[in-house]
Amino acid sequence: MTTHTASRRLVQQLERASISYELIDHPRTTTAAAEAEVLGLDPREVAKTVVLVTPEGFVRAVLPASARLDLRKVRTHLDTKDVQLATEEVLAGAYPEFELGAVPPLTGEDGDRVLVDRRLRESEWVVLEAGTHEQSVRLRTDDLVDLSHGQVLDLSQD
Amino acid sequence: MDTTTHVAEVGDLIVIAGHRVGEAERTAEILEILGEVPNERFRVRWDDGHESVLRPGSDATVQRVTTRPSARKAKR
Numbered sequence: 653m654t655t656h657t658a659s660r661r662l663v664q665q666l667e668r669a670s671i672s673y674e675l676i677d678h679p680r681t682t683t684a685a686a687e688a689e690v691l692g693l694d695p696r697e698v699a700k701t702v703v704l705v706t707p708e709g710f711v712r713a714v715l716p717a718s719a720r721l722d723l724r725k726v727r728t729h730l731d732t733k734d735v736q737l738a739t740e741e742v743l744a745g746a747y748p749e750f751e752l753g754a755v756p757p758l759t760g761e762d763g764d765r766v767l768v769d770r771r772l773r774e775s776e777w778v779v780l781e782a783g784t785h786e787q788s789v790r791l792r793t794d795d796l797v798d799l800s801h802g803q804v805l806d807l808s809q810d
Numbered sequence: 811m812d813t814t815t816h817v818a819e820v821g822d823l824i825v826i827a828g829h830r831v832g833e834a835e836r837t838a839e840i841l842e843i844l845g846e847v848p849n850e851r852f853r854v855r856w857d858d859g860h861e862s863v864l865r866p867g868s869d870a871t872v873q874r875v876t877t878r879p880s881a882r883k884a885k886r
Contacts, residue, residue, distance in 0.1 A: 667849070672826070672867030676860065692858065776833050790862075792829070 658750050658783035661759045666791065669799055674790040675782065682753060682785055684717030691779065691788065694718075698779045698788075699772055699796075701757045703738040703746075706730055708765065710738065710746060714757045714780075714796070715769035719808035729767065729805050750783040757800050759783070768802035818843060823873045824854060824866055838864060840872075 659675065666673045681687040684700035691698070695718035702721050704711045711730065713721055727735045740752055747755045757766050757780065772778055772793055780796070782789040797804060818824070818840055826836045838854035844863065845851055851865045 667865065670867070671865075672870065673865050675863040677862070691860070776828060776830050794829075 656782070656784045656787050658754070659787050659789065661749060662756050662782050662789060665759055665799070666789070669795075671791060671795045671799065676779070676788045676790060678786065678788060680785050684781070687779070687781060687785075687788060688717050693779060694775075696771065697775045697777060699757070701755050701780070703743060703755055703764075705736045705738050705742065707732055707734050710764045711735075711767060712755065712757045712764050712800075713767045713769070713807055714772065714800075714802065715808050716771050719769060719771060721807060722809040725805075725807055726767070729803075729807075751785050754781040754783055754785050756780050756783050756789070757796065757802065766800040766802040767807055768797055768800070768804045769807040770804050771808060773797075773804060817847070818850070818852065818872045819874075821875065823875060824852065824864065824870050825873055826866065826870045829869065 663675065676691065678690045681690055684698050685695055688695040688698040696716045698717040699714050700717050702713045704713055704726065713726060715721055723735060727733050743755065744752055775793055777790055778793045778796055779788050779790045796802065820840050820843065822840045824838050824840060828835055838856045840852045840854055842853035843850055844853060851863050853861065854864045855861050
């Protein structure tokens with residue numbers, strides 16, 4: 653097992669913070685639901701990161717693979733109607749270090765604000781794509797929130 | 811099983827305690843040691859059979875499956 657270039661920054665950040673983590677190789681998947689399936693995990697324990705374009709910059713919303721982002725709730729939390737999903741073109745330009753669609757909620761050198769759906773806190777551990785579609789990282793949900801300075805909110809559709 | 815902690819070796823078990831009430835501990839067998847103390851990581855096999863690279867935190871203990879009279883005292 654090797655550390656992919658895309659996941660290296662994430663791993664380095666976790667190690668600098670002395671956080672316990674697990675790095676898991678898996679067959680290539682392009683959705684969090686498929687990632688959960690190949691890993692044999694409950695989709696509620698696997699998180700997906702949705703990048704949003706807002707007036708304050710990029711915001712990363714993290715929610716369970718089984719959930720759907722409720723943009724209406726996000727707009728209320730951010731107190732602006734001007735919230736949109738980042739397009740693939742925007743993602744490719746903003747996060748060239750990560751595979752398209754595999755931006756993790758960490759590696760916050762860009763200072764993106766992070767919103768964490770409250771449902772993720774129901775699990776002690778959470779699995780995220782590690783910047784690549786072939787490797788995931790498992791860490792404690794509390795560590796994810798602390799390290800990302802994430803705000804825990806209700807982000808998913810009811 | 812010797813449940814005192816030791817410097818980790820291949821074949822030892824790493825046990826990660828649950829932090830929440832009702833949360834089960836997780837156990838993995840060390841297959842390979844990557845890096846050196848105190849920055850070692852471990853290639854491990856978990857109870858469910860999946861393998862991964864683990865960097866354990868302070869909540870992890872190392873347990874030796876068979877008792878060894880000369881077992882060294884642990885660093886973790």
